[in-house]
Amino acid sequence: MNLSDDKREIGQHFVFGFHGHEVSEDVRELITKYHVGNIILMKRNVRNMKQVHTLVQSLQQCARDAGHMYPLMIGIDQENGLVSAFSSAAKCQAGTQFPGAMAIAATGDPEYARNCSAASAREMKAVGINWSYSPVGDVNSDPQNPVIGVRSFGDDPKKVAQFAKAVSDGLTEGGVAPSAKHFPGHGDTNIDSHLGLPIINKSRMELDQTELKPFKELIDAGVASIMTGHMVIQALSGDGETPASLSRAVTTTLLRNDLLFKGVIVTDCLEMNSVKERQGGVPHGAVEALAAGADVVMVCHTMALHRGAMEDTYKAVQKGKLHMDELRKSGERITALKRKFTGTWDDVLGNPFDEKAMNALQATNKKLSEEAYAKSTALISGSLPMFSSGKIVVMTPIVESLNAAVDDAEGVQRTGKGHVRNTAAPYYVSFAESVRRRAADVEHLVYAADFDCRRDFGEGLIFVTRNADRSAWQLDVLENIRIQASGVPIVVLASCAPYELFSGRVLGVQACVASFEYTGEALEAAASVIFNEVIAVGESPVSI
Incomplete structure (x- = not known):
């Protein structure tokens, strides 16, 4: 393998998290040594709007100095509601808090979903965030669901599709790439994939009628990216052990070939127990996900696992278990996502933080948020x-x-x-x-x-x-x-x-x-x- 060029390509296929409110030595190493092309910000990285803007500018400058061809995708879990890594909280004064999925669906009006998501996206875009892991396309079929619940738009596949599309449209309108999750559907399970491996016993026909409906609608509407989840659906994968995120039958055969999804496929975080406790752990899971057809593999927390995932991927390429021609073809989708949502280096660097404009935007957004909550x-x-x-x-x-x-x-x-x-x-x-x-x-x-x-x-x-x-x-x-x-x-x-x-x-x-x-x-x-x-x-x- 041509180490330099291949390592630069491989780095584009990961999204990693880090700790701190400033650029750490760990994330600097990931961007410069491992050429990682995508970063996820967590609540732990957010203190206030200006700080996030400074942080993102520093990350982008680091990537440019390291010779990255395109700016970084900067992602965040901003579903609104209870999962709002960017919203203001006890320890941070950042984005506006908008209603989450079930609350916004309770209004009965998808326009609230679209408008709130567009407003949230404008705040994120103003500080340099360009990728939101939202909307949740899961249909909450099981009332005992321990991980989705109110993060879902409800138990009616048609309405979930309607509201998820509205959120996707709003984010896109605001200049932020949406990522519909958790494909092929995490709504009909009573096990949390953070803690164990959920198994969904449904036929393909049943999946078509419920779980897959929102995702089909989003794909038809051109959603930019889709996140695969860590649940087993034997009717799709053919076995009772492989999570959807690591299954070629789900990622490539179903999502890419059957449903004709042309955008970027990103996995949910591999540090969840459903993947972490498999043989080979997170590093081997990263190789499995890429072999399954994922474009981008997510690992959110641990530097040793970031390094391990990268090193295991290098070895897999050298041994022929992963093929660079497939990774480069996948990389074209990542490049297209970056061109649409990051723009050029001039677009992302050198933009001063406009506090006055942000204050005005947030004053408007606060009114919209209050109106939506009142209707919910x-x-x-x-x-x-x-x-x-x-x-x-x-x-x-x-x-x-x-x-x-x-x-x-x-x-x-x-x-x-x-x-x-x-x-x-x-x-x-x-x-x-x-x-x-x-x-x-x-x-x-x-x-x-x-x-x-x-x-x-x-x-x-x-x-x-x-x-x-x-x-x-x-x-x-x-x-x-x-x-x-x-x-x-x-x-x-x-x-x-x-x-x-x-x-x-x-x-x-x-x-x-x-x-x-x-x-x-x-x-x-x-x-x-x-x-x-x-x-x-x-x-x-x-x-x-």
Whole structure:
């Protein structure tokens, strides 16, 4: 192999993450020594808009100095909602928080999906981000799904396709490449691929009717890239062990040949246990993914695995297990993506950060976000009480790890044994503050399974749940409270997936409200509905 040219080509087929708010020595090595052509930013890399702009400029300058022919694709997980690596949070003041998939679908209007995604894309593009791993094309067929849930637009394939296309169009309009995920569909599983290997037992006909519908629509509409997922579908791969992301039958035969997808195929992060625990681990998984037909392999966290993936790929080429002519043909798709979404070196370098323009953009976007959230809150059953001027009790659940894509981000507070610390979650503290702005006397209680219900519940109770269909202890507490607080009006607020609100176990409460996510913005919108300031017009995109 012509080491210099081939290594430059191979580097274009990876997207790696790194640690820190500035260009680290690790990422500098990846760009200069390994010629890596794509970088993913995580929440850990984001402090504020200006810092991200400076960081991206430094990354691009590093790539240009290293002789890269085209600028880097700079990607990020910005689905909006609960998975928003670019949005403002407790530790960073960055992008505008917009509703996630299920919340935006609850508005019933795909134009909100398109407009919010375009607005988010304009913010990302202004700081140099040009690739968003969104929209989620998964149909949430299984209510017990531990990793998709509210990240999906719902359980109706047709509506999921409609909203996913709207997000893809909005991102493209804003100059950011969309990446529909997790092909061929992660919605009908109750195992999280971060933790294990999901197996979906469906026939090809069943897949065509559900999982593949949104992706077919996105492909027909010309989506720029698609992310493959780490789930086993034996009807496609022919075996019960190979994840879709590493399967040539899925990546090449189905996606490339049958569905005629012409864009870039990128894998989900190979550091998930579903790939990491396979023989050969992440480095061998990278070779398998490229051999399967992936254009770009994603490894987000560990420098040793970045090096290992690159070195194993070099060896695979030398041994003839990977062919440079196939990689170069694949590289043409990556180049086309870069030409469309990065432009030239002059387009990406030397652009000063315009703080005044960004402030104006974010002021406009904040209004759009508030409008979309106001349209998303749903009254699932009952009628809302008119709370008196007496004490209102707000009850929120202790924090549990229910979704590795959301809960297990770096930086979450944990005990020595690895459990999430038993403290009031910041988003629920913000909800209590939202209630306090509307009521003079508010008590915020954090409840666990052993909550003592023998107490005063005031003149009204707002009982917040989070996926109580899976954490049924929350509904046990609610039933005990209903006995103790007889005559007190109770509003149940489902702050994530709304499945528990369709249960007979909530019968008898005054009203059931769904916010579809527990971002501060969604909970503020829910408070305005609960206190009858705004009429609930949202409708649940899922049912039982």
